[in-house]
Amino acid sequence: MSWTKFSRRFRALIRGEEAAKGRPLTFREFVQIANPRYRWAWHHELIASVFERLISGELRHPKSGKAIRRVFVFVPPRHGKPIWEEELVLMGDGTTKPLKEVRVGDEVVTAKGRPRKVLAVHVQGELPCIRMTTATGRKVTTEPTHAFLTPGGWKKAGELSPGECLTVLQGPTIGNDVTPAEAFRLAGYFVGDGACGKVSTTINAKITALDTIEREDIVRCAEALGFEIGKPDKDAITLKGGVRDWLRETGLSGKGSREKRVPEFVKQGTPELIGHFLGAYFACDGSINRRTGARRDCCVELYSVSGDLLADVQDLLARIGVQSTIREKVATRGTNFLPGARYVSYRLSITSRDDVARFAGRVPMFHSKKATLDEWALPRQTFDSLYRPDEIVSIEDAGMLLCRCLTVKEDETFTAAGFVVHNSELISRLASAYLVYRHPSKWVAIASYGAGLAQTLSRAARMNYRTAGGELSPDMRAVRQWATPEGGGLWCCGVGGEATGK
Structure with a gap:
C-alpha cells in the first residue's frame, strides 16, 4: 500500500474517532498518535493548554476581553532533557569527549551505530540530577527527564527503577585503518x-x-x-x-x-x-x-x-x-x-x-x-x-550539576557514558504539525538561527503531520515548504532567509 493510500485510510480512522468523541483531537492526543515515543512533561501540558485555548478562541486578554491571536511561548532551551556536561559522548571518529566539549558541526555516534552531525548545543545551567549505576559498573548522571533507550522503549531517567535495563551500544560502524x-x-x-x-x-x-x-x-x-x-x-x-x-x-x-x-x-x-x-x-x-x-x-x-x-x-x-x-x-x-x-x-x-x-x-x-x-x-x-541490556542496580541523588543537551541530525540520538539517549525534541516539531492539522488552510512558519536546523524541524513536523493522517499537496512537498490540499502548509527559513511576503 502506498503512503498516500495509507495516509488517507489513517486520516479516515482519525476523523471517525473525532466524530465519535464529538470534537477534534486535542494536542496531547495528536502527539500520542504522531509520535508515541514522545515523553510528556509538565511544561508540555502547560503549552498544550495554551494551544487548545488559542485555537478554540477561549484565550482572552485579561483587561480588554478580546481573543488573543498571537502567543509567544518561552521555555528554557530543550527544557527537560539535559545530561551532566561531564559525561563522555562517543564521537564519529571513535574518540570520546565530555559533553561540554562537543560543538556544532561535530559528528557523534547515534543509536543506529553511525556518525551524524550535531546541529545545535543547548547549555541549560545547573539542574538537579540523579546518578544511575548498572550491573556492568557503568555510571551515568542525568537530569531526571532525559530519555534513555530501554528494552521497553524510551523512558525518562526519573521513571526508571533498579531492575530495569539501559541500553549499551555495541559494534558501531566507525573507525579507520590508517595506522598499522x-x-x-x-x-x-x-x-x-x-x-x-x-x-x-x-x-x-x-x-x-x-x-x-x-x-x-x-x-x-x-x-x-x-x-x-x-x-x-x-x-x-x-x-x-x-x-x-x-x-x-x-x-x-x-x-x-x-x-x-x-x-x-x-x-x-x-x-x-x-x-x-x-x-x-x-x-x-x-x-x-x-x-x-x-x-x-x-x-x-x-x-x-x-x-x-x-x-x-x-x-x-x-x-x-x-x-x-x-x-x-x-x-x-x-x-x-x-x-x-x-x-x-x-x-x-x-x-x-x-x-x-x-x-x-x-x-x-x-x-x-x-x-x-x-x-x-x-x-x-x-x-x-547492536544493543545489549545493562541492568540498573542503584539510583541516587547527584545534586545540582551543570547540564546540556544536543540536537543531532536525522537519528536524533547519541550516546552518553556508553548508553543510548535521545536528543532534545522541540515542541515546535509537534505543535507546528498540529496547527497545520487543525487548520489545513492556514500557513505555519518555523524560523531558526540556521536554515539547517529550521529544515530539520520542518522535516520532523511534516513526518508528524503525515503520521497523524495529514495529506500533502502533490505539487508542494519539499522540506523548505510543504502544503496541504486545502491551500495551507508550513515553510521554514533561517536568519537571513527569505521571509518577506510569505
Whole structure:
C-alpha cells in the first residue's frame, strides 16, 4: 500500500474517532498518535493548554476581553532533557569527549551505530540530577527527564527503577585503518607492562615480557615501525631509535600504571585493529580461569590499578561486541608490595559464554595464553546485536550539576557514558504539525538561527503531520515548504532567509 493510500485510510480512522468523541483531537492526543515515543512533561501540558485555548478562541486578554491571536511561548532551551556536561559522548571518529566539549558541526555516534552531525548545543545551567549505576559498573548522571533507550522503549531517567535495563551500544560502524596493526599491539604492550616513565632527562622505553611468543611479537612490532632493540635482557625488551618520540605522540610518555589511558589513535581504529590492542594488553594484564561444576567454559579477566583505564578498555570491548563488567577490589590489609596499607585495584571480567567466544574470535593474541583460551572457550549460541541490556542496580541523588543537551541530525540520538539517549525534541516539531492539522488552510512558519536546523524541524513536523493522517499537496512537498490540499502548509527559513511576503 502506498503512503498516500495509507495516509488517507489513517486520516479516515482519525476523523471517525473525532466524530465519535464529538470534537477534534486535542494536542496531547495528536502527539500520542504522531509520535508515541514522545515523553510528556509538565511544561508540555502547560503549552498544550495554551494551544487548545488559542485555537478554540477561549484565550482572552485579561483587561480588554478580546481573543488573543498571537502567543509567544518561552521555555528554557530543550527544557527537560539535559545530561551532566561531564559525561563522555562517543564521537564519529571513535574518540570520546565530555559533553561540554562537543560543538556544532561535530559528528557523534547515534543509536543506529553511525556518525551524524550535531546541529545545535543547548547549555541549560545547573539542574538537579540523579546518578544511575548498572550491573556492568557503568555510571551515568542525568537530569531526571532525559530519555534513555530501554528494552521497553524510551523512558525518562526519573521513571526508571533498579531492575530495569539501559541500553549499551555495541559494534558501531566507525573507525579507520590508517595506522598499522603493529602500532596497536605495541601500544597494548606498553599500556600493560611497559615502563615509559621519566628517568632523569629522558623517559623509559622498556616492556617486561617473559613469554617467548610475546617477546617475538614485541620485536616484530618494533621493527615494523622502524624502531630498534636495545641490549638483551631475559625479563624485558628495551626499544630505541625513535620510540620515545612515538611514546610522546601517543600520550604514554611519562605515564605510570595509575596514569596510563588508551591512546586516542587506538579509539579511532576499526574493530579489527582495536582487537590487536586488546590482545596485546590482555597478554600483559589478563588471565583465563576455567569454571568448575556443571559449566565447563571459562571467564576472562583483566586487572589494573586504574579504574579509568579499564573503563576505556570496557568501551573498546563494546566496540567489538563484547560485554564486560568492572568491579573495585579493596585489600584492607595491603598486598605483598604494600603490606598493611589499604590497596585499591580494579577487575574487568568477561563472564558469559558468548562474550568469551567473541573475545577469543575477535582478539588476535601473541602469547601462550591464546592456546588456553581457544581450548576452553565454547562455541557461541547467540547472534550479534547492536544493543545489549545493562541492568540498573542503584539510583541516587547527584545534586545540582551543570547540564546540556544536543540536537543531532536525522537519528536524533547519541550516546552518553556508553548508553543510548535521545536528543532534545522541540515542541515546535509537534505543535507546528498540529496547527497545520487543525487548520489545513492556514500557513505555519518555523524560523531558526540556521536554515539547517529550521529544515530539520520542518522535516520532523511534516513526518508528524503525515503520521497523524495529514495529506500533502502533490505539487508542494519539499522540506523548505510543504502544503496541504486545502491551500495551507508550513515553510521554514533561517536568519537571513527569505521571509518577506510569505
